Amino acid sequence: MTLLPSGVMLLLGAWGIRRQDAIWRDEAVTYDMAHRSLPDLWHTLLHADVVHGLYYALMHVWFRVYDATLDGTFGAVVGLRLPSVAAMTAATAGVALLGHRLVGRRAGLLAGFTFACIPVVQQYAQEGRSYATVCALVVWATYLLVLTAAAAAPPPSRPHPQPVPHPRPGLWPGYTALMLAACLLHEFACLVLPVHAAALILARLPRRVLRAWALSAATVLAALSPLAVFSTRQSAQISWLMWPDPLQLLTFAVLAVLGLACARVRIRSRGPIGLRALGIPLLLLPTVLLLLLSHVEPAYVDRYVLYYVVGFALLAGAALARLLRPAGELGQTRARRLRRTAAVALVLAALLPVDVHLRSPDSRVDDVTAVAQAVRAVAEPGDGLLFMPARRRIWRATRPHDFRGLTDLALAESPLASHTLYGTERSGDAIRARMLASRRIVVAGDPDGQPADDNDQEIAKRATLRDAFRVCSTTEVRGARITVYGRAGACGAANAR
Structure with missing residues (x-):
């Protein structure tokens, strides 16, 4: 049952995975961290990005294998994204199994297909970051929770129309391990714990089940707390978060409305945890909690709670299973089924341009590859x-x-030597002196409209360029501007301005 939706996700993940070899800045950080030695990585995490430390360590191990075997065949870009493709494929399988366990086989298949077709799922399936892996771990932890609830629930008082075999008990250690792994990969995975609590409470399971879950949740939070406390020292890394991105909020709002509409379709759940009791909290709670947290300190980015789309997929899959049931079943006419099938096909067709765009370099905020190529095209040996x-x-x-x-x-010390993400820089006066000793300088900077940093170094750079140099040429690339500055006479009459 899981092979078809998982196969679709695997194909969608492989489609355009190279993205013309474009890499955006966060993926470049992953590549850099994964290629540092483990001691260097450890010292770097003490200064920055500790929240992604486990992911970088896993990617370090992956690249040790990949670089030694397949790097020459597929290239670094593919190696960077293959783990996310595999993780999202595993997540799709878990969504299909969840739908099957909660509602039925057809609902599981359609939930898996729905999940694979969601654009944001395809986006992070092709990104060298931890979010696809976190999503997969959350899905499978949720599946174990549902299995455990089924094992612990009292037998039904009347025969169920679709009996569900009770699995063996003792799945709590697996659930705890998966949730802990997800939270260590990204701290905001812990926002799924209130979802699980809500599902168990709404299912009215015995108190011993709630106590067992509370023990697992407490274990996860206790093990996560040292990382969470330490990471607060590095909170300046997300200081760029000022307000939620409108497009991300719109995506969530659309999925939330559609998911709640799907929840209104009459659906019979198979186990003690109902589809609505799990699907609606999973769809809404993580994002709402993160938005509330952002009122204290800005922290909302949709990828931090990417797993909320699983709630939508489960609700949509169950609704589609009922609306697209075979003609004649429950009195449905063939014409009505054809109309509903055509509507689904139109939705998929409407998503195709979005899917194509996601596989283009323009789909991310910048393109590291294009920046590097643009610098090489305009630079001359000896340029600053x-x-x-x-x-x-x-x-x-x-x-x-x-x-x-x-x-x-x-640059004072390289990123590797200084155990930092971006290296350390000289004082503003030292930078100015070195700039004035240069005839030409290539500047790789942000495009217009981005806020300018106001530290001593950045002020010195801007003031010296303005006072002592002329613009020779400017090249715009995705998310960046490459500008060549020259002293008087260094540009040439043809390109100075």
């Missing part, structure tokens, strides 16, 4: 190089050869 702001130095992480022959004027 500046990244504005300094965190854009990550643009050189995956293609350092494109920056060969250039002098990074602001």
Whole structure:
């Protein structure tokens, strides 16, 4: 039953996985961290990105195998994204099994297909970050929770129309391990715990089940707490989060409305945990809780709670299973079924342009590959190089050869030597002195409309370029601007402005 939807997800994940070899900045961080030695990675995590430490360590092990066997065949970009494709394929299988367990075989199949077709699922299936893996772990932990509830529920007082065999008890350790792994990969996976609590309470299971779940949840939170406390020291890393992205909020709102509409379809659940009791909280609670948390400290990004789409897939799959049931079943006419099938086909056709866009370099906020190629195209040996702001130095992480022959004027210590993500920079006065000693400088910076950092180094860069240099040429690429600055006479009359 899981093979068909999982196969579809695998094909969708493989379709356009290279994305013209475009990599965006977060994937470049993953690539850089995964290729550091484990001691270097450990020292880096003490300064930054500790919340992703487990994922980087796993990717380090993966690349040790991948680089030694397949890197020459498929390339680094494919290696970066293959684990996410595999994780989302596993998540699709888990969604199908959940739908089967909660409602029935047809609902499970359609839930799996629905999950695979959601654009945001396809987006993170092709991204070298932890979110697909977290989603898969949450799905399978939820599946174990449903199995455990079925094993612990009292036998029904009357025969069920579709009897569900009770599995063996003792699944709580597996549930705890999966939830802990998900939370260690990303702390906001813990927001699914209130969802599970709500599902168990609504199912009116015996108190011993609630106590067992509470013990598992407490174990997960206790094991997560050292990481959570330590990561608060690095909260400046998400200081760029000011308000939720409108498009992300719109996506959530659309799925929430559609999911609640699907929940209104008359559906009979098979086990003690009902479809609505699990699907609706899973769809709504994680995002709502994260939005509430963002009122205290901005923290909302949809990928942090990507697993909320599982709730929509379960509700939509069950609704589709009823609406698209075979003609004649429960009095449905063939014409009505054909109309509903055509409506589903139209929705899939409408999603096709979105799916194609997700597989283009323009689908992400920037393109590290394009930046590196643009720098190589305009630079001359001996040119100075500046990244504005300094965190854009990550643009050189995956293609350092494109920056060969250039002098990074602001760099004091490299990212590897300083155990940081972006390296450390000299003082503003030192940067200014080095800039004034240069004839030409290539600047890789943000495009217009981005907020400018106001630290000493960035102020020195901007002031010196404005006062002592002229713009020779400008190249716009996805999410970046490559500008060549020259001293008087360095640009040439043809391209100076």
